[in-house]
Amino acid sequence: MMGKIRKPRILRSRGGSLLMIATLLIGSGVLRLVFEAAPAMAKAEGNKEGTTKPHAADKDMHMAKAGEPAQAMSDRAGLQDMLTAFREREARLTERERLIEERAHALEIADKAVTEKLQALVRAETALRETLALADGAVEKDIARLTVVYETMKPKEAAALFEEMAPEFAAGFLARMRPEAAAQIMTGLSAEAAYTISVVMAGRNAQAPTE
Structure with missing residues (x-):
């Protein structure tokens, strides 16, 4: 009888152990599922929060990025204005240099023209002096x-010619003659003509320098 009672106890003890082992295995599996699913759930939750409610730092970064194009556009506009101002100033300087070069060229042309005219005037004056010198020389030769001729003429014939000459002209010839020839011609002149020629000759001598 005692052997029959011990047998069921042994069976109950084995059945309890199996139940405990099965419970542990199930719990371990559940825990494993929980641990494995937790990161995925957290990632999904984070993605969900990122799409619905952006983080404050992300929001600030987004605002900064949104402000960057406006600042860049402002800087670009400022640089463009500076470049435009520089180009306009360069254009003005180029135009001023062109005007200065044109004026310098015009002055150079005018100076060249004036120099050529002065040289032409000098040449003309030189030629005129030479011509006058030649004329004076020719006249002097003719008068001499x-x-x-008048000196070699007969005094009576020469006196007749001097009677018809202008007093200044006749006085010029008589002043060039030898005193003897001039005296003979003066003797053949009328008193009036001789007096007039004498006055002209005396006036020339009076105006001549004494020193």
Whole structure:
């Protein structure tokens, strides 16, 4: 009888152990599922929160990024204005340099023209002096030749010619003649003509320098 009572106890003890082992295995599986699913759930929750409610730092970064294009556009506009001002100033300087070069070129042309005209005037004056010198020389030669002719003429014939000459002209010839020839011609002149020629000759001598 005692053997029958011990047998069921042994069976109950084995059945309790199996139940406990099964419970532990199930609990371990549940825990494993929980641990494995937790990161995925957290990631999904984070993604969900990121789409619905952005973080404050993300919001600030988004605002900063939104403000960056406006600042960049403002800086770009400022640089463009500076470049435009520089180009306008360069254009003005280029135009001023062009005007200065044109004025300098015009002055150079005018100076060259004035120099050429001055040189032409100098050449013309030199030529005129040479012509006058030649004319004076020719006149002097002609007067000297006529003086010799009048000196070699007979005094009576020469006096007749001097009577018809202008007093200044006749006085010029007589002043060039030898005193003897001039005296003979003066003797053949009328008193009036001789007096007039004498006055002209005396006036020339009076105006001549004494020193």
